[in-house]
Amino acid sequence: MFTVGLVELGRRLxxxxxxxxxxxxxxxxxxxxxxxxxxxxxxxxxxNAIAILGHGPEKFRLAQKALMKGKxxxxxxxxxxxxxxxxxxxxxxIRNNTWIYSPNLLKTEPSLKELKRxxxxxxxxxxxxxxxxxxxxxxxxxxxxxLVARLLDAVEWLVDSxxxxxxxxxxxxxxxxxxxxxxxxxxxxVKAMLNIYSVGETANHTGLWAxxxxxxxVLRADPNGQSIRITSFGGERxxxxxWSIPSVVEAVENMGMRIDxxxxxxxxxxxxxxxxxxxxxxxx
Amino acid sequence: MGVIGCGSIAQESHLPAIDRIxxxxxxxxxxxxxxxxxxxxxxxxxxRWYGDYRELLENEEVDAIDICTPTKYHAEIAVAAAxxxxxxxxxxxxxxxxxxxxxxxxxxxxxxxxxxxxxxxxFIPRYSTVRRIIKEGLIGEPIWATQISRRTKMEPGSxxxxxxxxxxxxxxxxxxxxxLLRWMLRDDVVQVRGIARLTNGDSRVYDQIFAALxxxxxxxxxxxxxxxxxxxxxxxxxxxxxxxxxxxxxxxxHMNVVTQGTESGVTYxxxxxxxxxxxxxxxxxxxxxxxxxxxGVEPPVTGxxxxxxxxxxxxxxxxxxxxxxIKLPLREAS
Numbered sequence: 001m002f003t004v005g006l007v008e009l010g011r012r013l014x015x016x017x018x019x020x021x022x023x024x025x026x027x028x029x030x031x032x033x034x035x036x037x038x039x040x041x042x043x044x045x046x047x048n049a050i051a052i053l054g055h056g057p058e059k060f061r062l063a064q065k066a067l068m069k070g071k072x073x074x075x076x077x078x079x080x081x082x083x084x085x086x087x088x089x090x091x092x093x094i095r096n097n098t099w100i101y102s103p104n105l106l107k108t109e110p111s112l113k114e115l116k117r118x119x120x121x122x123x124x125x126x127x128x129x130x131x132x133x134x135x136x137x138x139x140x141x142x143x144x145x146x147l148v149a150r151l152l153d154a155v156e157w158l159v160d161s162x163x164x165x166x167x168x169x170x171x172x173x174x175x176x177x178x179x180x181x182x183x184x185x186x187x188x189x190v191k192a193m194l195n196i197y198s199v200g201e202t203a204n205h206t207g208l209w210a211x212x213x214x215x216x217x218v219l220r221a222d223p224n225g226q227s228i229r230i231t232s233f234g235g236e237r238x239x240x241x242x243w244s245i246p247s248v249v250e251a252v253e254n255m256g257m258r259i260d261x262x263x264x265x266x267x268x269x270x271x272x273x274x275x276x277x278x279x280x281x282x283x284x
Numbered sequence: 285m286g287v288i289g290c291g292s293i294a295q296e297s298h299l300p301a302i303d304r305i306x307x308x309x310x311x312x313x314x315x316x317x318x319x320x321x322x323x324x325x326x327x328x329x330x331x332r333w334y335g336d337y338r339e340l341l342e343n344e345e346v347d348a349i350d351i352c353t354p355t356k357y358h359a360e361i362a363v364a365a366a367x368x369x370x371x372x373x374x375x376x377x378x379x380x381x382x383x384x385x386x387x388x389x390x391x392x393x394x395x396x397x398x399x400x401x402x403x404x405x406x407f408i409p410r411y412s413t414v415r416r417i418i419k420e421g422l423i424g425e426p427i428w429a430t431q432i433s434r435r436t437k438m439e440p441g442s443x444x445x446x447x448x449x450x451x452x453x454x455x456x457x458x459x460x461x462x463x464l465l466r467w468m469l470r471d472d473v474v475q476v477r478g479i480a481r482l483t484n485g486d487s488r489v490y491d492q493i494f495a496a497l498x499x500x501x502x503x504x505x506x507x508x509x510x511x512x513x514x515x516x517x518x519x520x521x522x523x524x525x526x527x528x529x530x531x532x533x534x535x536x537x538h539m540n541v542v543t544q545g546t547e548s549g550v551t552y553x554x555x556x557x558x559x560x561x562x563x564x565x566x567x568x569x570x571x572x573x574x575x576x577x578x579x580g581v582e583p584p585v586t587g588x589x590x591x592x593x594x595x596x597x598x599x600x601x602x603x604x605x606x607x608x609x610i611k612l613p614l615r616e617a618s
Binding site: 127128130132134167168169170171172173174175176177178179180181182183185189191192193195197207211213215216217218 | 424425426427428430432434475477478479480481483492494495496497498501502503504505506508510512513514520524526527528529531609
């Protein structure tokens with residue numbers, strides 16, 4: 001049995017099961033705030049790997065600590081808020097003979113994966129892509145930048161092309177809630193509209209939907225699909241979609257399949273590009 | 285009422301709505317295509333039909349006119365109607381230019397007749413409900429909104445795609461989005477950025493447009509307009525509004541986790557329910573116009589409202605052409 005210690009930072013779109021075929025999760029911590037990381041957090045000898053899901057202020061230190069304890073590491077893309085920190089993690093993994101894997105979990109989210117598959121299967125070219133995404137991190141926090149970088153990386157994957165130009169407009173209303181709208185052009189001619197909002201750390205809401213408009217079909221992925229709805233930020237969390245394999249299960253299984261291969265999979269070049277682009281959007 | 289222009293918007297929406305309104309009587313219709321005017325007159329039991337709208341304006345039985353012609357003719361007809369003492373309801377967009385819109389507003393004001401522009405989405409219960417929710421403060425202070433309007437690909441012969449008659453989907457449908465966002469957020473736009481593409485090689489105007497709007501109070505909004513859907517997928521609209529304490533989503537088919545529309549139909553591979561449907565908008569709209577005339581009060585969509593929406597659209601077009609953000613108000617009333 002492959003045992004993975006689970007640290008959840010922030011809310012997720014889909015659920016995290018505690019067991020699956022051949023492996024299990026041991027929940028170690030969730031929604032960690034800034035502060036001291038207990039020395040014994042990763043000391044359980046049964047733990048083969050640590051999975052750090054989401055983005056929070058302690059993400060880098062947790063990742064570093066897990067590697068130093070000799071654990072393989074699955075860390076949600078982007079692995080860190082800067083390329084320098086990601087490089088340090090990579091070096092730490094080599095030093096400790098462990099494996100670091102940083103998948104973008106949006107790419108294994110069931111409805112987005114289905115959207116990608118059906119867009120690719122469409123017989124007509126992709127014309128446009130529209131996405132609306134709500135984050136729980138405040139816009140001026142480093143976590144928000146990482147969430148935007150993760151979204152941009154997923155959008156490039158969904159559109160199957162690189163961003164050529166992005167224009168962004170940001171709200172300047174005095175509130176813990178903020179929003180930005182971005183218009184993008186891709187190398188393959190596709191145009192996109194990205195709506196990104198932040199509801200702050202205390203609000204209990206994240207959202208995501210994405211549309212692909214192809215010449216011969218229109219596709220929508222809506223992990224939190226509802227009818228006309230009003231979501232109060234103080235209310236209950238939306239029920240997760242449970243009709244397929246949760247993103248983290250696929251990610252852990254991918255990790256398990258690759259763990260014996262020697263090559264370290266952190267793509268620092270792509271990480272740099274996504275963080276730069278996110279910075280341009282968030283701070284410009 | 286007299287209806288000028290007997291095309292599809294008149295036959296499918298305005299004339300049936302007038303027929304259902306107890307306080308309205310259809311006196312006459314006019315269209316430069318005389319056989320069409322005659323046919324429509326018969327179909328909707330109008331007392332008279334005309335091949336020239338100016339003759340309709342001379343009919344003393346007509347208190348108000350409803351302009352359903354291509355956009356190019358709005359200003360000329362509205363000004364003539366105002367001079368003839370007729371109240372004016374006019375399809376959106378108000379005109380092709382701000383100068384034309386100003387002429388219409390001025391003529392109606394000078395002749396003391398009402399001018400209302402048919403921004404029909406304001407009269408769809410879904411949108412008026414969303415606006416009420418915002419006004420009641422249920423989502424706190426508005427921060428962001430987004431609106432999507434997608435239609436099926438149109439045949440290239442439509443006047444929508446004739447640059448001499450219209451600016452295309454951005455003006456004919458995007459104007460709804462511009463008006464709706466301004467109306468929902470109760471604020472004016474100060475800057476826009478637009479991007480667009482031609483997806484249909486036969487089209488001479490952009491058929492897919494995206495815009496980002498910045499409002500005076502600091503809110504942001506976006507909208508997407510496209511005549512890009514497969515034939516079987518008639519239309520799709522979606523609105524979301526984010527406030528400081530909540531979010532409203534009002535969309536056509538939010539109950540479906542994955543929707544796939546093809547030439548042969550729409551399927552919901554992971555469906556939760558059927559499409560939602562709403563629409564009594566035209567009846568509500570024309571009734572509101574008649575009510576404003578009868579009570580002598582300002583119509584719910586004024587010429588100034590429509591001019592503001594047009595200005596946003598013209599700015600988006602300028603932005604697309606110049607590939608840069610455009611500030612409002614526009615310097616020249618082009």
